[in-house]
Amino acid sequence: MQVSPSLLAADFVNLAKDIDMINRSDADMLHLDVMDGIFVPNISFGFPVMDAVAKICSKPLDVHLMIMNPERWVSQVRDLGAGIMNFHQEACVHMYSLVQDIHKVGMKAAVTLCPSTPVSVLKDIIEELDMVLLMSVEPGFGGQKFISHTLAKIAELRKLIYASGSRALIEIDGGVNAETAPMLAKSGADVLVAGSYVFNAKDPVATIADLKKL
Numbered sequence: 101m102q103v104s105p106s107l108l109a110a111d112f113v114n115l116a117k118d119i120d121m122i123n124r125s126d127a128d129m130l131h132l133d134v135m136d137g138i139f140v141p142n143i144s145f146g147f148p149v150m151d152a153v154a155k156i157c158s159k160p161l162d163v164h165l166m167i168m169n170p171e172r173w174v175s176q177v178r179d180l181g182a183g184i185m186n187f188h189q190e191a192c193v194h195m196y197s198l199v200q201d202i203h204k205v206g207m208k209a210a211v212t213l214c215p216s217t218p219v220s221v222l223k224d225i226i227e228e229l230d231m232v233l234l235m236s237v238e239p240g241f242g243g244q245k246f247i248s249h250t251l252a253k254i255a256e257l258r259k260l261i262y263a264s265g266s267r268a269l270i271e272i273d274g275g276v277n278a279e280t281a282p283m284l285a286k287s288g289a290d291v292l293v294a295g296s297y298v299f300n301a302k303d304p305v306a307t308i309a310d311l312k313k314l
């Protein structure tokens with residue numbers, strides 16, 4: 101299992117300490133949640149903070165844009181040195197062009213779906229994607245309860261990926277913890293995002309290592 105801890109649950113007063121923990125851990129990526137207060141009812145952090153984080157983080161950045169008009173921000177995300185840019189299907193009309201633009205500047209492209217958006221909206225773009233991020237909570241806040249319908253969506257997405265020959269990985273975001281992570285692994289998730297479960301743990305490095313073993 102790949103693990104992408106979400107910085108949203110980190111201690112913002114001591115970010116350097118938490119990034120150091122991530123660097124020492126087995127985490128595959130660092131998940132950065134960008135919110136605009138319009139697409140989601142919350143505002144998190146933006147490019148000045150992510151620039152600072154990028155300077156000291158040795159893991160690839162997994163940037164999750166919960167913002168309207170994600171196509172405006174491709175070059176800024178690239179300038180962070182990010183490995184992957186996730187944008188929401190619900191916030192983008194011209195997904196095909198945006199995926200091409202993300203690839204053109206050397207990043208991987210991922211489309212994110214809210215819990216109520218069906219997997220079928222990806223049918224005609226799945227072959228172009230490196231990853232699909234299924235939200236297992238409504239986007240906007242950490243620490244919410246896992247929506248169990250996500251398990252059925254993983255199975256459906258896996259079928260679509262196989263049928264199309266797509267290379268896309270399946271990433272899950274929201275409510276990942278000791279109880280839900282094994283179910284997600286069994287259902288076929290490739291990457292787990294975990295915020296509060298990792299950063300509120302007594303031993304975050306060990307918690308990441310446990311998720312990796314799934």
Ligand code: DX5
Binds near residue numbers: 239
């Ligand atoms: C929510 C974010 C998540 C969030 C997950 O909108 O996309 O990445 O940090 O938090 P937990 O793991 O606490 O549910």
Ligand code: ZN
Binds near residue numbers: 132133164273293
């Ligand atoms: Zn996220």
